[in-house]
Amino acid sequence: MCIAIYQPITINLNAPEALKIAVTVDDLKKRGVDVDLYNFEQDASPYLDDALIEAILMQDGPDAFPVTVVDGEVFLKKEYPHYNELMAWSSGVPTELFETQA
Secondary structure (H helix, E strand, O other): OEEEEEOOOOOOOOOHHHHHHHHHHHHHHHOOOEEEEEOOOOOOHHHHHOHHHHHHHHHHOHHHOOEEEEOOEEEEEOOOOOHHHHHHHHHOOOHHHHHHHO
16 A cells, blocks of 8 residues: 655744654655655645646645645645555555544
């Protein structure tokens, strides 16, 4: 499973939420999870080259972000995913089962 997290268009990278998701993504990558974290200010191309993300940006505006996409399907908008959600989505296990084991 491929997970892509698109950060808010304007974000303070030193904000607690931004730091937490960056650490989470780094940890998941070390565990072999296919996950990417995109930042509009560093590189706008992932936002504009992906028709789904571009449509969200044009229709819902920047307030829809962050957006999490799993295998081309939007799983979450307007908030970052929790660690357990990312682990469940990456393994194909329903989130509810993952939470009961945590």
